[in-house]
Amino acid sequence: MNRTKEAFIFLILPLLVFACASTKEMQQPPQFSFEDPVLSKGLYHKGTSGIPVDRTTTFSTDDPEVIASVKLKNLSGKHTLRWDWYDPNGNLYSSTGNYPLEASKGKYLREATAWHKLSIQGERTAHSPGAWRVNIYLDKQFITSKPFEIKPEHLLPIKPGLAKRKSFAVVIGLSEYEYTGKSGLTNLPFADDDARAFRDTLLTLGWDSDHIKCLIDKRATQRDITISLESWLTKAGPDDLIVLFWAGHGFPDPEDPEKVYFACYDTDPVIPATGYRMDRVRQILEERNAKNVVILADTCHAGKLITRGIKAISVNPYIERLKRERKVPKGWIFMVGADTDRQAIEHSSWSNGAFTHCLLGALSGLADGYESAGRKDGVVTMGELRAYMESAMPDETQRVLGVAKRPIITTSTGDPDIWNLSLHMK
Known part of the structure; x- marks a missing residue:
């Protein structure tokens, strides 16, 4: 040498x-x-x-x-x-x-x-x-x-999900709140770290930092979030990929439980309208007419993003109805850590929410080729991610908590090609 x-x-x-x-x-x-x-x-x-x-x-x-x-x-x-x-x-x-x-x-x-x-x-x-x-x-x-x-x-061959398209992500994590202690609103130990870790994962997967809007704690006021979702995202075209990640509190309006809100940093829980309505998130993203949308939420009552305020109706039948009525663009994928009546889960063993802990592991490569859901080729597709999350999250929560907790995962289209979508940009 x-x-x-x-x-x-x-x-x-x-x-x-x-x-x-x-x-x-x-x-x-x-x-x-x-x-x-x-x-x-x-x-x-x-x-x-x-x-x-x-x-x-x-x-x-x-x-x-x-x-x-x-x-x-x-x-x-x-x-x-x-x-x-x-x-x-x-x-x-x-x-x-x-x-x-x-x-x-x-x-x-x-x-x-x-x-x-x-x-x-x-x-x-x-x-x-x-x-x-x-x-x-x-x-x-x-x-x-x-x-x-x-x-x-x-x-190098072009792999599924790596076609030349622009990708935009709004990443939100709230561990601290201005009105902590009011009406039972508590700080969360890991939600801010969840958002940072997911942002860093996207960067590792080849995302352009200019295409990621990361809002954490005091930077995640209702105004900040509204500008990001309703103004900043207007640059996304119909063929681009939009990803929304939200970790934090979600809560129903006590006067109208069908109205469920994300808690922003400056949300006053006594005045639910100071939060950001979950169905408003859906509405804003639909207005973008984007064909490829991935929504990831590690928050209480996140299933409301899917059920869209329809009471006593399960996720899958509602999605089927949306498809029949052609109200949702094809290509939407929902992965959430808690249904409309469930709490998100955090534990010190993970240093993350349970959903985010498993999500980060999956995107790091653990889901690549998982249970033959796809080829083991260095690219994690949404199909592989789904297979891994549906297995890993209940296994992990059973191991740590003694009870299995399952993610809610579905899509707005019956086209199986949607599961070939990937967050890899390299």
Whole structure:
């Protein structure tokens, strides 16, 4: 290895990241184990976890990097990890060397994620397309080799959901409220983080930051939200994709329970009209005449977005009626974390609402090819997302809460192609 490569190795060593869960006192150390390493285009890391985003073995010369991550469990004592990257000619391109990992004496790390990245765009890597591989070593012992391919951008196939179209998202998260304590209105621990995490996920999936309007806490007044939905979104055309994500409180009008509102930052719960009516959201988005709309809501009574104020009628029959009457444009997908009479769920085990926790995991790649709902190709379609959410959310809430909670997922069209839609823009 020449001196140029040695300098390069030195520069990439600080990019080795080690994120771990809480350190536990060790009576008798549990058995150490590790999961099969994963290749991805990104990594969502928050606090103690690292979740691969956009898992794939095919990269382009325009991708920023390849990330190789490995999850370690019950780590105690001293260990080393090493990543060796090999170019298409089989030559060692770069190496981390044996990177030391160590838990505090007498303690162990219940779970840890370690990763290293190979930069592509703008680096020498981009000038060497072809079949690469990364070898990973634990305690100087070889554990696996992960092959991957770097293709020139113009040779990559166009995948479902990646057609050239503009995409716009309004992302709203409210953990704090101006009138907290009034009429039972409480702050929410995770709703603001839900919104930030979803925004960051869209950016990782290739969204243009100028096409994401993120409103959090004091920036999510009724006026701010009205401007975003009723003015800013007017730039979206009929063939563009519109995504609405809302995490926060929802509440019914005590005088007319059929009127259900999102709580804005400055909503006075005694005056429901200071919130934003859920059916108004539907009306505004319909006025855009957009063919592709995805609505994601992790909030109490969010099912009202679907049932549109019709009392005592289940979701599916109402959607069928909308289709017969042709009142809703084709291509709308609804995924909500609570029906019209249900509460959204938060728990400290997730650092998110239950719905958002599962949603972020799904978009990070866990839903890719899930239960044969689609091909495992690095792109999560809405069909794969649906299959994953319908399974993962009840499983996860059963595990943490002791009771299974299910998302409400439906669409306004019977066309099965709607489930090929994807939030991936790369």
